[in-house]
Amino acid sequence: MKRIPERTGLLVLLLAIFVAPAFANKTLRVMTYNIHVGVGMDKKLDLQRIADVINRERPDLVGLQEVDRGVRRTEGKDEIAELAALTHMEYAFAPNLDFQGGKYGVAILSRFPIKSSVHRMFENKREAERRGMLQIEVEVERQRLTFVTTHLDYQFDDGRLFETEQLLKHLADVKPPLIVVADLNDVPSGSAYQLMRTRFDDAWLASKAKGDGLSYPADKPGKRIDHIFYSSKAIRAKKAWVVESLASDHVPVVAELEVGRNQSQHAEQIDWPRYQDMAVDLMQQYLRIDTSNPPGNEIETAKFLKRIFDQYGIENEIFEYKPGRANIIARLKGNGSKRPIILLSHTDVVTAEPAAWEVEPFSAAIRNGYIYGRGALDMKGEGLLHLMTMILLKREGPPLSRDVIFLGTADEEVNDEGSLWMIANKADLFKNAEYLLTEGGDNLLQDGAVKIVGVDVAEKAPFWLRLTATGLPGHGSRPVADSAANRLIRAMSRILEWETPIKLLPAVEKYFKDIAPLQREPLRSQFANIGQSLKDPDFRKSLTSQREYNFLLRNTISITMLSGSKQTNVIPNAATCNIDVRLLPGESPEEFLKALTEVIADPTIKIDNVNRFKPPNSSSVETELFSLIAQRTKANHPNAVVTTKMLSGYTESQLYRQLGIIAYGWAPIYTMPEDDEGVHGNNERISVQNVRQGTREFYEIVRDISR
Numbered sequence: 215m216k217r218i219p220e221r222t223g224l225l226v227l228l229l230a231i232f233v234a235p236a237f238a239n240k241t242l243r244v245m246t247y248n249i250h251v252g253v254g255m256d257k258k259l260d261l262q263r264i265a266d267v268i269n270r271e272r273p274d275l276v277g278l279q280e281v282d283r284g285v286r287r288t289e290g291k292d293e294i295a296e297l298a299a300l301t302h303m304e305y306a307f308a309p310n311l312d313f314q315g316g317k318y319g320v321a322i323l324s325r326f327p328i329k330s331s332v333h334r335m336f337e338n339k340r341e342a343e344r345r346g347m348l349q350i351e352v353e354v355e356r357q358r359l360t361f362v363t364t365h366l367d368y369q370f371d372d373g374r375l376f377e378t379e380q381l382l383k384h385l386a387d388v389k390p391p392l393i394v395v396a397d398l399n400d401v402p403s404g405s406a407y408q409l410m411r412t413r414f415d416d417a418w419l420a421s422k423a424k425g426d427g428l429s430y431p432a433d434k435p436g437k438r439i440d441h442i443f444y445s446s447k448a449i450r451a452k453k454a455w456v457v458e459s460l461a462s463d464h465v466p467v468v469a470e471l472e473v474g475r476n477q478s479q480h481a482e483q484i485d486w487p488r489y490q491d492m493a494v495d496l497m498q499q500y501l502r503i504d505t506s507n508p509p510g511n512e513i514e515t516a517k518f519l520k521r522i523f524d525q526y527g528i529e530n531e532i533f534e535y536k537p538g539r540a541n542i543i544a545r546l547k548g549n550g551s552k553r554p555i556i557l558l559s560h561t562d563v564v565t566a567e568p569a570a571w572e573v574e575p576f577s578a579a580i581r582n583g584y585i586y587g588r589g590a591l592d593m594k595g596e597g598l599l600h601l602m603t604m605i606l607l608k609r610e611g612p613p614l615s616r617d618v619i620f621l622g623t624a625d626e627e628v629n630d631e632g633s634l635w636m637i638a639n640k641a642d643l644f645k646n647a648e649y650l651l652t653e654g655g656d657n658l659l660q661d662g663a664v665k666i667v668g669v670d671v672a673e674k675a676p677f678w679l680r681l682t683a684t685g686l687p688g689h690g691s692r693p694v695a696d697s698a699a700n701r702l703i704r705a706m707s708r709i710l711e712w713e714t715p716i717k718l719l720p721a722v723e724k725y726f727k728d729i730a731p732l733q734r735e736p737l738r739s740q741f742a743n744i745g746q747s748l749k750d751p752d753f754r755k756s757l758t759s760q761r762e763y764n765f766l767l768r769n770t771i772s773i774t775m776l777s778g779s780k781q782t783n784v785i786p787n788a789a790t791c792n793i794d795v796r797l798l799p800g801e802s803p804e805e806f807l808k809a810l811t812e813v814i815a816d817p818t819i820k821i822d823n824v825n826r827f828k829p830p831n832s833s834s835v836e837t838e839l840f841s842l843i844a845q846r847t848k849a850n851h852p853n854a855v856v857t858t859k860m861l862s863g864y865t866e867s868q869l870y871r872q873l874g875i876i877a878y879g880w881a882p883i884y885t886m887p888e889d890d891e892g893v894h895g896n897n898e899r900i901s902v903q904n905v906r907q908g909t910r911e912f913y914e915i916v917r918d919i920s921r
């Protein structure tokens with residue numbers, strides 16, 4: 215057999231390069247190579263050997279570390295210019311250090327024309343070699359691609375971490391596709407590597423490459439410190455390998471990356487375990503910040519959230535409306551074809567009594583599958599899901615049809631100052647929103663299965679009143695028939711006898727209907743047809759005698775504070791009682807007051823409102839978001855009933871509904887009744903499973919409503 219002359223082979227290869235570039239199929243070959251200034255394991259300087267290794271692998275882009283220019287130890291060579299000539303590639307050089315009369319740094323070789331290049335120096339944590347990063351832009355298939363290389367501190371963990379933070383900050387606004395190749399001087403268990411993984415995929419792992427990817431030292435590789443990272447958006451790793459060679463003290467790592475894929479495929483390729491690990495870690499960090507209110511000190515949570523948003527390049531702003539009290543807003547921009555959705559959480563928590571807890575309330579200790587901490591359920595747990603959703607949408611999500619707004623507010627637990635301040639001063643940032651999701655959902659986990667998912671679409675409104683009766687004072691030994699106390703008691707007695715009218719709101723009717731299948735007969739049929747059933751006096755009596763149902767059907771009154779004389783033998787000239795009235799959505803306080811006055815039937819009794827009344831309101835369930843929540847929840851939890859749950863308590867949804875926003879209390883956090891006791895109580899906790907699964911369930915809903 216006749217051998218093909220070598221020259222012909224070369225010609226064919228050259229033609230192949232000119233006629234059909236290697237990247238025509240959108241698959242790029244990328245290499246990272248610490249060349250040890252061209253000095254091999256035999257201690258000899260030989261750039262040709264390095265070039266041979268590169269030429270053999272035919273990469274399109276190469277990140278090189280430890281490159282000299284004009285340095286005495288390497289005979290004053292301009293190493294990158296020589297390598298570029300030997301490999302027929304373009305180059306960029308980043309001199310990080312002056313050394314022996316020349317420069318020393320990192321470099322890039324590119325088969326594509328280099329459109330632009332940027333060299334950035336890193337700040338140092340302490341006295342150490344200066345490091346930096348080199349970033350170039352090339353065009354692949356009419357799409358811009360950013361390629362970066364760096365070489366981190368070889369001595370100190372915290373130095374590498376500090377450099378990585380700077381790298382991520384510089385790259386925060388770079389749009390994918392983005393590839394970063396590096397000698398991190400850090401193995402996968404190290405903190406710098408871990409931080410890189412919060413933003414990037416690792417080609418070695420993602421392509422399920424054979425072997426351990428060990429790249430140093432070259433003669434007996436024992437460490438994986440040379441890495442190829444990429445933005446998972448628009449890039450997929452096909453394969454990766456290490457190249458055996460003694461031309462340097464490292465061996466190169468090579469990967470084939472497919473660039474420019476259709477974005478819609480990405481959602482299915484999210485590396486969930488990685489995000490879920492991250493969610494648990496961030497949950498713990500968040501719970502360790504003490505924002506007990508009073509005094510609140512929410513500026514600390516705002517800074518914590520800002521750090522994370524900055525790291526991912528998510529636009530955000532803190533509003534410190536008074537010292538230590540701060541709100542934070544972050545935004546992912548959509549194309550504006552739909553109105554925004556707000557993810558609202560309060561960042562303060564109620565106070566905790568450490569002595570009554572099994573663990574320190576701000577330790578975020580994990581025990582038996584639960585993360586303990588004040589705020590775990592109310593509501594840093596939900597806030598965390600909101601945060602993870604922002605990160606996921608930024609990194610993995612499809613293009614958005616609407617803005618997704620993260621809003622973290624101060625002081626919900628005491629005076630709503632945070633939200634009131636935002637609405638009064640910064641409403642322009644969010645008031646055109648269509649939807650808002652926040653706390654208030656009420657879900658039931660029973661025997662390990664999700665049974666009820668209650669979406670809060672309405673809350674009752676507190677309307678607190680003080681009744682004051684006045685009358686003739688005197689000595690207790692000579693009774694006064696219509697004394698202040700006697701009048702008050704007669705009035706209270708009439709109030710107790712008063713059955714406030716039953717009013718069946720559509721959301722409540724739906725609730726009874728939805729939970730009917732969970733009941734036994736005859737309750738099942740009665741709930742299914744609640745409007746009709748309530749006409750039966752016996753049924754009405756039995757239903758309203760149950761606390762969990764009564765408040766859903768009417769305005770309620772609880773007598774709470776009482777006062778009269780301070781002495782047993784003194785008839786007071788005034789007696790008072792406070793009543794906690796809760797009005798149904800849509801009720802008018804004036805009309806209630808009128809009805810109450812008639813019931814009391816004593817014009818001498820004065821009635822005063824003693825709280826700031828906030829008109830009760832509700833949101834329709836006839837929305838795309840409600841259907842989506844219902845549909846998704848049923849898919850994830852086939853036994854769950856999805857329903858509307860009106861809260862007896864109050865949430866900030868009430869404030870935002872006044873702006874015309876559809877506000878729901880909902881989160882995929884499923885609790886057992888004993889978990890709920892921790893809310894405003896002791897040993898508040900959220901299960902690790904909930905954080906992990908919730909991250910995914912919440913993201914998927916927000917993603918789908920924002921398509």
Ligand SMILES: [Zn+2]
Nearest residue numbers: 560592593653
């Ligand atoms: Zn709350």
